[in-house]
Amino acid sequence: MRRWRPDRLAARFALLLTAALLAANLAALGLLALERDRLEGRARDEAVLARLLAVAPLMDGAADATRARLAEGLSRRGLRVRIDDRPAVAPDAGDRRTRRLRTRVEAALEGRALRLAPASARGGPAASLALSDPPGWLNATWRGGPPPRRGEAWPVVLLLALGLAATLAVGLAFVRQLTRPLGALAAAARAAGRGDRAVRVPEDGARELREAAAAFNDMQARIARADAERMRLVAALGHDLRTPITSLRIRAEMLEEAGGETGAEAAAMGDTLREMEVMADGLLAFARGEGEAEAPERIDLAPWLGRLAAARGAAVGDMAAVAAQARPVALGRAVGNLVDNALRYAGGATLRLDREGAEAVIAVEDDGPGIPPERLGEMTEPFRRGEASRGRDTGGAGLGLAIARAVAEAHGGALRLRNRAGGGLAAEIRLPAEADGA
Numbered sequence: 001m002r003r004w005r006p007d008r009l010a011a012r013f014a015l016l017l018t019a020a021l022l023a024a025n026l027a028a029l030g031l032l033a034l035e036r037d038r039l040e041g042r043a044r045d046e047a048v049l050a051r052l053l054a055v056a057p058l059m060d061g062a063a064d065a066t067r068a069r070l071a072e073g074l075s076r077r078g079l080r081v082r083i084d085d086r087p088a089v090a091p092d093a094g095d096r097r098t099r100r101l102r103t104r105v106e107a108a109l110e111g112r113a114l115r116l117a118p119a120s121a122r123g124g125p126a127a128s129l130a131l132s133d134p135p136g137w138l139n140a141t142w143r144g145g146p147p148p149r150r151g152e153a154w155p156v157v158l159l160l161a162l163g164l165a166a167t168l169a170v171g172l173a174f175v176r177q178l179t180r181p182l183g184a185l186a187a188a189a190r191a192a193g194r195g196d197r198a199v200r201v202p203e204d205g206a207r208e209l210r211e212a213a214a215a216f217n218d219m220q221a222r223i224a225r226a227d228a229e230r231m232r233l234v235a236a237l238g239h240d241l242r243t244p245i246t247s248l249r250i251r252a253e254m255l256e257e258a259g260g261e262t263g264a265e266a267a268a269m270g271d272t273l274r275e276m277e278v279m280a281d282g283l284l285a286f287a288r289g290e291g292e293a294e295a296p297e298r299i300d301l302a303p304w305l306g307r308l309a310a311a312r313g314a315a316v317g318d319m320a321a322v323a324a325q326a327r328p329v330a331l332g333r334a335v336g337n338l339v340d341n342a343l344r345y346a347g348g349a350t351l352r353l354d355r356e357g358a359e360a361v362i363a364v365e366d367d368g369p370g371i372p373p374e375r376l377g378e379m380t381e382p383f384r385r386g387e388a389s390r391g392r393d394t395g396g397a398g399l400g401l402a403i404a405r406a407v408a409e410a411h412g413g414a415l416r417l418r419n420r421a422g423g424g425l426a427a428e429i430r431l432p433a434e435a436d437g438a
């Protein structure tokens with residue numbers, strides 16, 4: 001139903017303004033035309049009467065032939081004059097317009113009888129003027145409507161177009177002033193939605209815009225504070241749980257040494273407690289990573305990844321030349337977690353770097369067992385682990401992928417997991433890349 005409405009604010013405004021200006025100007029033009037016709041009609045009526053009144057004295061006392069010749073001389077386009085025995089206009093004919101006309105020519109009548117009739121559907125206005133010696137009537141009718149006009153439309157159209165162009169220019173500049181901060185606000189809100197707590201919008205422009213920007217900035221600050229508070233809580237939890245768990249584990253190990261059925265029970269308990277220890281450590285690491293307020297910087301990804309691969313013992317595959325704005329410590333932890341997983345579950349990792357459109361794609365590939373397709377989605381949730389990591393030697397907290405995903409999303413990117421065609425897992429961190437040559 002609202003299909004016809006343009007999408008952009010500027011276009012809507014231009015349309016509304018054009019419609020309003022056209023309507024107002026057409027109405028004004030119409031009124032002006034009516035007024036002009038009225039004035040012109042009045043002037044013509046007076047001119048005709050003045051001519052009749054000038055000739056009438058010459059007809060008084062003149063012969064029929066002279067009268068006829070004079071009448072013929074008066075007649076012209078749009079004015080018909082005849083000499084008759086009777087008046088063509090009834091005595092009581094007349095309206096406001098004719099009454100006014102009579103008062104304006106009253107002085108020139110000098111007692112001569114004049115009958116006036118207004119323009120009607122049958123024809124233009126008419127007048128009958130009495131003649132004497134012999135008595136007779138000078139009957140005249142003339143055209144009432146305005147004479148046809150030509151070639152007058154273009155100045156009006158030109159003026160209208162100029163007025164419209166000027167108003168639109170001013171109006172669109174105004175709308176631009178309005179939409180530019182709105183666009184910035186939308187972009188900032190999108191970045192905030194992706195988890196960027198550092199983004200702020202400038203608080204300038206008109207009051208309403210300043211207020212919207214201030215409200216957004218305020219919201220960002222509040223969320224950042226709440227985030228930090230939550231992370232402090234998680235860290236405290238991880239830290240405070242660790243001590244009692246460790247003491248329980250040590251006691252379980254002591255019991256284990258006693259052997260027998262109790263010892264076997266205690267060994268199982270010890271395993272569970274070790275697992276809980278790792279989880280508490282993980283909580284701490286998670287909270288520490290998230291809590292850090294690190295400034296993003298421009299990273300030339302290929303050499304940076306090369307150094308990371310060398311430090312972690314990963315192989316290096318194809319590397320495209322791509323740069324991105326990123327927080328190096330956080331991104332290093334994210335990629336490091338992926339490399340650790342590949343080394344732990346597949347025994348080897350290969351790092352690749354690619355550019356796909358506006359995205360930098362950091363891929364960590366391996367030739368291991370991969371992840372069952374139905375579990376690919378859930379593995380990035382915190383504390384999710386596969387069977388492979390249940391064993392004692394490989395056991396982790398199940399936070400590595402969750403951290404990598406959180407970091408990628410905080411950079412405005414994403415973490416993708418997929419099983420490679422030839423077997424093994426490919427874990428990709430996709431980030432907004434800097435424009436080429438930047």
Ligand SMILES: Nc1ncnc2c1ncn2[C@@H]1O[C@H](COP(=O)(O)OP(=O)(O)OP(=O)(O)O)[C@@H](O)[C@H]1O
Nearest residue numbers: 341342345370385386389396397398399400401425
């Ligand atoms: N490269 C991989 N190959 C096969 N399975 C993987 C791979 N990477 C992750 N997984 C599976 O995904 C699960 C979740 O990985 P994640 O890194 O989140 O946790 P984790 O490695 O178990 O523990 P943490 O990283 O916290 O020490 C792992 O337990 C493992 O089962």
Ligand SMILES: [Mg+2]
Nearest residue numbers: 341396400401
């Ligand atoms: Mg891991």
